[in-house]
Structures are given as structure tokens and as C-alpha cells.
Amino acid sequence: MNWEQLLSLQRHLDTQPRLRKAQDEVRLGFEVDYDRIIFSNSFRSLQDKTQVVPLPVQSASHRNFVHTRLTHSLEVSVVGRSLGRLAGSILLERHPDLKALGYRFNDFGAIVAAAALAHDIGNPPFGHSGEKAIGNYFESGGGKRFASQLDAQEYADLCRFEGNANGFKLLTEDREGIPGGLRLSYATLGAFTKYPKTSLPHKPSAHIADKKYGYFKANQGSFESIANALGLKRRSDYGFERHPLVYLVEAADDICYTLIDFEDAINLKLISEDYALENLINLVKDQIDTAKYRGLQTTADRLGYLRALAINALVQDTVQLFESYESEILAGTFSASLLDKSQYSAQVKDIIDLSVKYLYQSDEVIEKEIAGYRIIETLLDVFCTALINESSGQTTAFDRLILKRFEFHKPMAEKESVYHRLLEASSFVASLSDSQAIQLHQTLKGLL
Secondary structure, eight states: OOHHHHTOOOOTTOOSOOOGGGSOTTSOHHHHHHHHHHTSHHHHGGGGSBSSSOOOSSTTOOOOOOOBHHHHHHHHHHHHHHHHHHHHHHHHHHOHHHHHTTOOHHHHHHHHHHHHHTTTTTOOSSTHHHHHHHHHHHHTSGGGGGGGGSOHHHHHHHHTOOHHHHHHHHHHOOBTTBTTTTOOOHHHHHHHOSSOBOSOSSSOSSSGGGSSOOOOGGGHHHHHHHHHHHTOOEEETTEEOOOTTHHHHHHHHHHHHHHHHHHHHHHTTSSOHHHHHHHHHHHHTTTOOHHHHHTOOSHHHHHHHHHHHHHHHHHHHHHHHHHHHHHHHHHTOOOSOTGGGOTTHHHHHHHHHHHIIIIITSHHHHHHHHHHHHHHHHHHHHHHHHHHHHHTTOOOHHHHHHHHHSOOOOOOGGGOSHHHHHHHHHHHHHHSOHHHHHHHHHHHTTOO
16 A cells, blocks of 8 residues: 555545645645534534433533543544644655655644544444444344345344444435535545444454444445545455554544543542542653642642643554554554554553443443433334335335434435335434434333
């Protein structure tokens, strides 16, 4: 793989090449990607989607700050921008031909920032349990009745519904009057796709790119066109090598969820301050200004100081790792995440283990997951039934009310299959915020 192709400014429906030298420096194409994402409805809905701890239904409820998908995504984007800029400075020295083509270090930062901003855009309500709830509906719930009408990959797409794949769908799929979705640059879409493979086979290897999947069968052709334009190497008949900047997007997410989820657990007093800060200190003990730290009077100030040091330490380490492994990444022979190779991996693991024990398995989080399963099951059953009955001309009066009230992206003539309709219902449910899902569930249960 080569950087000139990987940094493609091409967009869906382009008929002429987009050259870096011809770009307006005031509004660079990669920065346009960021703007399009942040003003999209899908991104805005993240303000009311659970990261780990659910928000109170009543906004007047008093509690300490916790992250939503929106605040998490913004923070990942900021870390990603730093990673991209630092790595870009190194890459431009290594590849002076890129300078001659007009590329600048901030281009790398803009690509990684945009891809990081969008990294959770396809995730359902109620956190990661939302993905599991959608999959559970098709694997062992009411959606199992459709299995005989689907091929193996179509059924796998639904049974292992994946927020990453749904994100690619939202960013790229044609809608009536909106060809190509947000029409992002191919470089940003490549950096967004952490798992450039189909849903089958499931985890065929220990390679990090095989951990999950990145696009539905419905969008496979679109991804393959983008991958070919970027010059991504094929790993097999089911996937491609990762775009190198994926490793920086992934690292930004790993850094933030490690530290920020832990911070939420401290703010909610699920982990005692002394115990928690001790683990953060272990990560940055060689960088602490002891006098300054002792002068901090509040938990928030102490936590903020250690968080800043920890992010900086992990960012610097990640960039050094990216520099060291660049040739393997370009060759497609690097199979781990960058944080797996970090000198701080043991400290990171200790922090994650504490978050798992005290935050992810807390009563509040588990209760949210239980409720989410039931809510998503109800919504999917109603929407799938209405869309499938519509395709066969057997709608009930209730189905017609549902179809009239909710704006599904109607399948085009060639997409009248059961698979496309079930995928559309799943994507619609995934697009809902937590509050929207709760309110719709109450409406469908007749609780006005």
C-alpha cells in the first residue's frame, strides 16, 4: 500500500481527480468531512445515547457528569487529531514525495479526527448491549422466523448486528435525493473502517482486523470500490488489510475509553478516589510534578491533572509505535492494535479490569442492559413485521399506522428483499436515541 493512494480526496460520484495541491487551504477537503459528520442527524443523536452509564430519563435529575456517546466521540476525535498530526510530521519526513504533492501534517490529523468523530455513529441506544439485543432478536427471538428467507451472510449480518457496519451504511448509503450518503473522502472512510471484512467467516484469525466486521452484505460493493481506490490489499475473499490510519483511530478510542470510563466510575463513586488515583499514578509516575499535584484541592482537579498526563503519555507512545511499525502496517503484516504493544499495556489492563469490575458490572449498567433488551425486542418486532408485511401486500391496519408514522428509508426496487427490509428496520432502531427508544416503546405498549 502507498500513502498517495491512501490519502485519496476522492468522493462518491467524482468524475475528476481531486489533487491535494488544488485544495483550498482555508477549507481543506478532509476538514469538510469533519463538518459534514458533526452536522449530521446521526451524529447529533449521540448526545442522548449511552456510552456506559445511562443518563437519567428526567434531565432535571441531579448526578455527577458521565459521558454520552457524543462527549466520548468528541474526545476521541481530539486525541485522534493529535495522533494524526504527530504521525503526519514523521511520515512527511520519511516520504518527501508527499510534500511535493502538497500534503501537510495537518492532513493526517484531519483524516484521523474525522474518522474518530464518526467511529460510534452507527451504534444503537443503550450502549454495546444494544448491538447484542438486536442480534439476540434475530438469533433466538422473534426474528428467528426470518432465518429460512436469508442466506448465511445476510443472517449473520443481523444475528451479529455491528455498529461499525451500520456506521459505514449511514455514512455511504444512497438515500432518495442523497446519493452516497455524506459523501466523505475515501481516505476518511478508509480510516473509519476498523474491520474491513464481511460478517462471515466469524473471527477467522487472531488478526485485529478480524475481531469484528465492518460492512453489511448490502454495502459490500461500496466498500470494495473504496478499498480498490485506496489501494488496500486484499487479505482474503472476505476482507482487506486495514487502512494504516485506522490504527491511530483505534488507539484514540482505546486511550479514551480506558481513561474516561474509569473517570466516570470515579465520579459516580463506584471506585474510591484513593484507589483509583493510585492506578492512574502508576501510569504516569515519572511525569508528575509532585508539588503541583499536592496543591490540587478537589477530586476533579486531581483527576484532570492525571488524565492529561496519561493521555499525553499514551499519545507519545502510540506515535512512536506507529513510526516503528509503519513498514509492517503498510505491508499488511502488523496484526495487533498499537496499545497492545504499548510499554504501558500492563497499567492500561489494570485500569480496564477495575472498570469491568466496578463500572461495567454495576447494578445501574446491568439494569440498563436488561431494559434495553426488552425495549429493542419490542421495537424490532413491530417494525420488522410492518416492513415485511408491506413487501408481501399483507399489511394490517396497525402496520399501516406504523408505516405512516415512521420514516423508514424505503428500499429501492432492487432492494425489496426480506434481508434489506430487516436490515432497514434494524438500522432504524439503531438510529434512535435512548429517550426516543424508551418513548416509542411506551407508545407501542399503549402507555401514553
